Amino acid sequence: MLQVAILGATGYTGAELVRLLHRHPQVQIAYISSESHAGQPLNRVHPQFRDIVELKLQPLQVEEIPEAVELVFCALPHGSSAGVVPKLLQQGRRVIDLSADFRLRQPALYDQWYGRTHPAPELLKQAVYGLPELFAISIKTARLVANPGCYPTAAILSLAPLVQSGLADPESVIIDAKSGVSGAGRTPKQAFHFPDCTENFKAYRVGDHQHTPEIEQVLGDLSGEAAAITFTPHLVPMIRGIFSTAYLALRRPLNLEELLALYHDFYREKPFVRVIEAPDLPETRAVRGSNYCDISLRLDGRTGRVIVLSAIDNLVKGAAGQAVQNMNLMYGFPETAGLEQMAW
């Protein structure tokens, strides 16, 4: 059994890691930490774990993590991760970091978009971007995996076949994305207070959301061309789910059958991507609680634009589930181990 630790286990992402890893046949959770609830049993904070998960939250001290722990999941806030990860790596452990700290290769971009100086820029080179459908080979041997953001996961998977093949005009890409509220984290704030948040829809951080350069970096890697995209996030009054509607122009005309063939081919061996054909379209409830990414294509014949729609669960394929998938690759477990949950 692989012994793992989860740092930051009381946030939504941390709790989701517990939910998935607790039932993973090859994994044992040996250590969980929390700054805010250290000393309490996890199931006092998350009552769904009562009688099931009997772990106690520890104050985060890297030295106290049991030696047998080979892999550490960092579900700490952005900025905090980068303070801990270097020590973990020095101890010889492998790390899957769910924060944004190791996703951008250029420290300057991190400084600009996250508003702070990167605390461990020397590690950025060895970090592998943990999107298994695109980078499985590097992930398998990585010591530090930067688990992708939720928006980038939905958007990049929906665009990768067209971008990598050079068929998409990278300058034309617009991503209009919508997220459930758990994406904003577990700390209570006015905007997420139930009476202010339900029965409401809004955009936020228009034109300056920190996931923008992350999407651009990966699309640039795939296409070989740097290009600025437009990315607009919105908040949907639901717990979970990300829906991405991407618009782009093609460099040469293709019909819908050709587009579908391209996508089916690209994702043929990928167990968690489902390419859906008309008349069906993605919807977040079909992936709720599961690790799937559903993708549909439409060709707007009147304008020539391609519209690519995708849906994921932000806490599973957009965070904890993808981290487990990365772990499965890193340790040679079946890619779907611990991830067979179906939506309901």
Add this chain to the structure above:
Amino acid sequence: MLQVAILGATGYTGAELVRLLHRHPQVQIAYISSESHAGQPLNRVHPQFRDIVELKLQPLQVEEIPEAVELVFCALPHGSSAGVVPKLLQQGRRVIDLSADFRLRQPALYDQWYGRTHPAPELLKQAVYGLPELFAISIKTARLVANPGCYPTAAILSLAPLVQSGLADPESVIIDAKSGVSGAGRTPKQAFHFPDCTENFKAYRVGDHQHTPEIEQVLGDLSGEAAAITFTPHLVPMIRGIFSTAYLALRRPLNLEELLALYHDFYREKPFVRVIEAPDLPETRAVRGSNYCDISLRLDGRTGRVIVLSAIDNLVKGAAGQAVQNMNLMYGFPETAGLEQMAW
């Protein structure tokens, strides 16, 4: 007191007309009809009217509408309106039609997008598109007002200043719009059954929604150029509200201040349009139950695109409230009469 009739009073739009007109100081509702609930008091169908509105639903018979009724609000389904409106006009009444039947000037477009032959194409020429912020002068003397669709209201108001001024490249326009569920009407269907609809987000009718040509027609009227746009509607798990996120390219560079000045100027005398400046952004709850349209602009400096965001209540500014606003213009009432409700 102006005597009015409401045809189709049990649907969400019809009930909203009752809510607004019942308290309008210059109006008396003299007749309401319903196919499905004829013979019942309206407040058996809509219990919020108990003890307040004591009207009985009549089976729709044009001959039975009291003679004193000068103005008829048609809130019938698309296709049904066009069967009734000619008779109403022949009787010398004025009509505000809330269906889509008289919005498109070209019958061929109606046939194509609504999948049926237009039953009264000869009336299309005299119908005035009832968007008061743009067409108040024609509305004042119109005998037949085609009340705009909910999506077109939000989208067109957000784009009009840039399109009319020729600053927008019409070919570049993409409208990614999101609607609350009441926009789908009051008839129960699987997709709107609470357990299937809540905690879910999805797109629908991607690339072929019938509001597309309506938006194109008005934008074309404003710019003098025909242009195909891309329009994608989505369903949000909330009762009311439309949020439109529009993307476009400028024909010559403008900074944000110039853009804002353009919008403030365009809407200076318009009581129901609020141009909101940074850091604020529209959200549907700020207009819920009210006749306001909130609009914000962002300039995506990295791509040069303009992003225009707008929010309305689909049943008020997107339907019944706009109809009352049109009536106010047609009868010389204050434009805001009966429309002072604030959101909550």
Add this chain to the structure above:
Amino acid sequence: MLQVAILGATGYTGAELVRLLHRHPQVQIAYISSESHAGQPLNRVHPQFRDIVELKLQPLQVEEIPEAVELVFCALPHGSSAGVVPKLLQQGRRVIDLSADFRLRQPALYDQWYGRTHPAPELLKQAVYGLPELFAISIKTARLVANPGCYPTAAILSLAPLVQSGLADPESVIIDAKSGVSGAGRTPKQAFHFPDCTENFKAYRVGDHQHTPEIEQVLGDLSGEAAAITFTPHLVPMIRGIFSTAYLALRRPLNLEELLALYHDFYREKPFVRVIEAPDLPETRAVRGSNYCDISLRLDGRTGRVIVLSAIDNLVKGAAGQAVQNMNLMYGFPETAGLEQMAW
């Protein structure tokens, strides 16, 4: 025009007072205060008031309230009200206090249930309990009105006819009540964080909620007998609404017709109570945003119990609307002035 002040205008109750009073034909809001947002325009905090209400929030200083203000609405937290009200009364103003500070006549009960010593017990004797359907005569001349709690309003109105007539066995009364989330106030907390709060139902403060003695006091006043009741509050994932399900035994058998006659008779002249007959039942959406209290009765023939169901909007009839109704009585305005809003 009556000049009024609203202390604590940014909470949900305060904002609701602004919404109602701003459109009241005989009232002008002359002063609004807020501790947390002093110095800001109210419409920065509550964007629904943009372009409509142009008042600025003041730091609360009793001396700064304009002299012309005759009536003060205190929508301050429990405990804070009692610190301010004595000064306001000394200044010769009348006060409607929406906190719990002046509802219980016995200071000891306040100390016990609210966990603090009452700061102004000498005022308790002159405070009038502001439930207009029961105490209109005293309210008219009151200088200090204690506006009822939301749960007590729904529960007491549903029980008053049976309790006052002596038909109910007071020992048998059980009130199982359910509230929307706005009842918990506007301050963000974990339990009301959207992802924790939506798709969830729970009880809270079982057996020790502070509204229990308030209900007992009024029922005791009506019946002339002191009796302990059982009161259990629950949280419903919706913004507004209180639903009360009350159970009681009768002292002598009555049939449903007699019960209904009793209720119809009791509430005949009361404009905001609607006694609903079978097959209809109250539901919170029928009173949402309005000042109505809907009440239904069922006789459980198998057990002999009476079940009384009632619904109100917690922020209107359960708080701000009731306060306006009290004001109308105090100043001889029509009882329904400013309260004609219909639910939607």
Add this chain to the structure above:
Amino acid sequence: MLQVAILGATGYTGAELVRLLHRHPQVQIAYISSESHAGQPLNRVHPQFRDIVELKLQPLQVEEIPEAVELVFCALPHGSSAGVVPKLLQQGRRVIDLSADFRLRQPALYDQWYGRTHPAPELLKQAVYGLPELFAISIKTARLVANPGCYPTAAILSLAPLVQSGLADPESVIIDAKSGVSGAGRTPKQAFHFPDCTENFKAYRVGDHQHTPEIEQVLGDLSGEAAAITFTPHLVPMIRGIFSTAYLALRRPLNLEELLALYHDFYREKPFVRVIEAPDLPETRAVRGSNYCDISLRLDGRTGRVIVLSAIDNLVKGAAGQAVQNMNLMYGFPETAGLEQMAW
């Protein structure tokens, strides 16, 4: 591998059976039926099963069920089940019926509460009421298990220790219960249409809900005394969950510790009942998607009443999960097999 059939697989209960049984280590689903969608793949109706469950829906014909099927889950509407079950039993199969058709032992009660004549009264005697925490021994050898209703499951489990021990006064029992909307089934109806259903709370079938005699029968079996109870169901705007608040008088005084000891003792060996102590209370989200029943007790010292609160997921412990638990007992599988899902 045990081969099973699911009749009525497209309803919420049927789909939940598929979700649970598809991953059960000792079970294979060999046949699924649907009247409304016969001929279609299940995953066209329930897109969450796409690429996972590749079963096709059959028109229900008992003769077509594969011979290897030993156990049949009947998730048909009330009334339909009783038409099919006799044939299944004659074929030598065992049946778990999730309808109400075999829950009441007296045909006259069925006729009275369900408004139709029971089609197979001769089978009522052999049917075993499938509440594993109470009747495991009979369930193990049963040929026909009547799976309990969702409300009865939550209510009976919360009351059983007090009723069986004779400590509760059966005449005093009041059950105020609240259900998520999936309990009303998957067929669209006006009351469950999203805009009418969300942001609303109401009671329904007050005093005459068909689960009343089911609860009375089981409580009578446990106590040896027949007694009429009061049961009031309510509708909560959420997908899943039942919350029961039960009130009762004790025959002799007990303190809270004694009550808790009684409950802990009663449920010591029961893997799916969690007795929760103060300050915690049940909430539906803690059991959402799982087979747990959470129970708390409060003693209302002022009135002497006991308040018992319980929460289940209506589709799992209240239907499909309980059916799987019954199957586990019938076939000697571990009681928790296939039921390890945690809430989220």
